[in-house]
Amino acid sequence: MKGADLFVTCLEDGGIDTVFALPGEETNALMVALEASSIDVVLCRHEQAAAFMASVHGRLTGRAAACLATLGPGATNLLTGVADATLDLVPLVAITGQGGRDRIARGKHSHQMIDLGQLFAPVTKLSRTLQTSAEIPGAVAEALSQASMAHPGAVHLSLPEDLAGEAVEGRPVSSPAARTPQAHPDVLAEAAARISAAKQPIILAGAGLLRAGATAELNAFAAKTGLPLATSFMAKGLLPVDHPQHLGAFGLPREDHVDRAIAASDLILAIGLDPVEYPMAKLTSDGEVPLIALGHAPIPRDVTGDIQADVVGDLKSSLPTLSGALQGRRWTVWSDAETARAALISDLNSAFEDMDQSPPSAGALVAALGQSVDEHDTILSGVGTHKLALARNFTPKRPGQIIIPNGLAGMGLALPGAIAAARLQERGRVIAVCGDGDVMMNVQDMETATRLDLSVTVVVWVDGGYGLIEDKQEKETGDRPDLSFGTVDWDHLARAFGWTHIGCDTADDLTKALGNTASAPKRRLITVPVSYSGSFA
Structure with a gap:
């Protein structure tokens, strides 16, 4: 058995079932071991795409997938997708090849050699270059x-290439079982007392509820207390849009209806909300509004204002316990929250008035998407102004239906992420929504979808430039830069990868193009112009 065989056996034993890979010379032994294992190996066309695929696999399954690259430039190309997983709180294992240990010992100045342990350390929870075969089982177990x-x-x-090819002995060791603590009764009691004393509390729900599988518990808590509720971008779908307590999503750059409701509250109950999703100091007006947090991990004290209680524990048990501790206390939805909800619903409905407009508004395009999908479909957003429109206006049919990357928020996730989602999708469609800047970040992996014969739809909103940055610079400096770029022959691009291109002019056209008919092509590239005038960018 070689070092690579032991390494891969440890991955298998730890539950890794998929590796998204772009190999190099230094990963030869690893690739041979992977091909001989039960692990699925997905060959990608760019390392960043491989990392994004692994990230989306982890989001959808709750289990880590791996991405693999060679040393030097292969490893640096992984970084954006790896950092995205860390900031979006997604389990992922990044594996890199490396030159031999003798080259490592000689120092940094060697062909394609950089210190990969130090390179990945700032964007990972653990970064380690293995030096001996004895380290392999324990290191893999700890990493997982x-x-x-x-x-x-x-x-x-x-894994250095000489260690990967070295004859070794060893066997996997078990990873320590993940244990979520139960919330301390005294902290829960304090939280309940402070919530009971509030006149206009509001729930701000985050993606930790999705990771914990605590959607039902949240819905029960909301129903029992009557509290108004808004979600982060990454937690959309926790409540259906027609729920009378649902105020939409918070986190837009400009003030929205929900922000006025938050400002009018006298206590924020942040449930499953991580600071990476939105600055908590901003939510609390730099500590002026008290905040109670419920989550699986403590809130760092340097990122927020006045935390009156930090309830750390399993949300599936903390929420029912907190509900019981409130002893039937129930609030009516106060006027500012009612106003915010009414304004949101009015905006969502008014978007349908522009369905035949060309170019369509961002709201109309989101409305077209919303009426074209069912609960089994999975939606992925890229990053740009279109992300803000989706975060505000898309109405999911189920929790977790839409993936909106909003931690690192790096452009380029949606297309490769859709490929990862399509591999897992047993029912329903996978639709990526990108801007014409975002989609080009990883357009090369359209070939991967074709090679794997996956069903994927990519919708591109075309505005001909980096519009979000243009708007922000104009707002902040008074000067509007020219960040426009050239047009793309979308039809030729699609055909080059074996896809079908469908061009749209209006939101009504998009609704028709998204029709889920038996004759629809497996891989569709749908383009539509967009006007962001009046959007909440």
């Missing part, structure tokens, strides 16, 4: 444990 614990993220392991 760190990746998948209650506050998940990416980890990195680098």
